[in-house]
Amino acid sequence: MTPQRKDAARNWEHILTVARELVDEGTPLQLNDVARRAGLGVGTVYRHFPTTEALLETVATPCLEALAGRGEQGLTHDDPWTAFADFLTKVVEGQVTDPALVKVAAATQDVLPRTTELKAQILDTGAKLLARAREAGAVRPDVDDADLVPLMCGIAYATYVHSAGPAERLTTARRYLDTLLRGLHT
Numbered sequence: 001m002t003p004q005r006k007d008a009a010r011n012w013e014h015i016l017t018v019a020r021e022l023v024d025e026g027t028p029l030q031l032n033d034v035a036r037r038a039g040l041g042v043g044t045v046y047r048h049f050p051t052t053e054a055l056l057e058t059v060a061t062p063c064l065e066a067l068a069g070r071g072e073q074g075l076t077h078d079d080p081w082t083a084f085a086d087f088l089t090k091v092v093e094g095q096v097t098d099p100a101l102v103k104v105a106a107a108t109q110d111v112l113p114r115t116t117e118l119k120a121q122i123l124d125t126g127a128k129l130l131a132r133a134r135e136a137g138a139v140r141p142d143v144d145d146a147d148l149v150p151l152m153c154g155i156a157y158a159t160y161v162h163s164a165g166p167a168e169r170l171t172t173a174r175r176y177l178d179t180l181l182r183g184l185h186t
Contacts, residue, residue, distance in 0.1 A: 012048050014038050019059050023100045029056055053111040060100035064118040067094055071125030081138035084129040085181050088152065089174070091126070095156035096173040102156065123149070139184050151180060 018038040022029055029052050035045040049055035070090045074083035094101050110116040127145040134141060159173040 008048075011038075011040060011044055015040065015045055015048055015055070016059060019055050020100070023056070023059055023103075026099065031055065051111055053107070056100055057104050057110065057112045057115040060098065060104040061112075061114065061118070063094050063098045063101045064104070064115065064122065067091060068118050068121045068125065071122060071129065074129050075125065075132070080129070080132040080136040081185065084133040084139065085185075087126060087129050088148075088181065089177060091122075091152050092155050092159075092173050092177045093170065095152065096159050096169045137186060140186055143184055155180060 015034060015038055018034050019029060022034065022037070027033070031045050031049065031052055032042055034055070035042045038045070045055075049058065067090055071087050074087045077083035077086075095105070104110075104115060105119070110119065126148050130139060130143065130145060130148060133139040134143065155173060155176045158176055159169055163169040163172045
């Protein structure tokens with residue numbers, strides 16, 4: 001990557017900050033709106049992020065990177081069950097606290113190669129953690145890799161539907177996940 005001028009780097013950070021605010025407040029992300037709110041020219045925003053999807057994926061990248069890192073840490077944990085349960089907990093927490101993650105995870109196509117790489121790493125790591133826990137006899141043998149995404153999405157969806165609001169969402173998600181984990185644990 002070519003080093004950016006200081007003003008270009010500052011603009012990039014400012015665009016991301018404004019985009020994060022819009023996503024967090026539930027406002028649909030539009031590049032023209034981001035430019036207006038950031039006090040920048042539309043061309044400046046488009047130079048950094050040619051599409052709304054590219055901007056949204058960039059906003060979600062820190063959460064994706066954190067989940068990928070957490071999964072990699074889990075692979076070195078001595079207790080396969082704890083590593084698996086901790087990883088699923090972080091995935092669900094990300095789903096209910098980061099609206100950008102939800103949208104990026106649900107997208108059928110990625111714009112940025114880094115997004116594709118991180119999503120694949122998270123899925124692969126989840127499958128490895130499940131396999132380790134299953135081999136250790138800590139997870140029911142009938143639980144398959146393909147079950148993980150629907151189960152996590154189901155918890156996130158149920159949390160959004162059955163929580164009184166954002167303040168209660170994380171507590172509800174943890175309660176639902178705890179119930180699921182007790183059902184998976186042998």
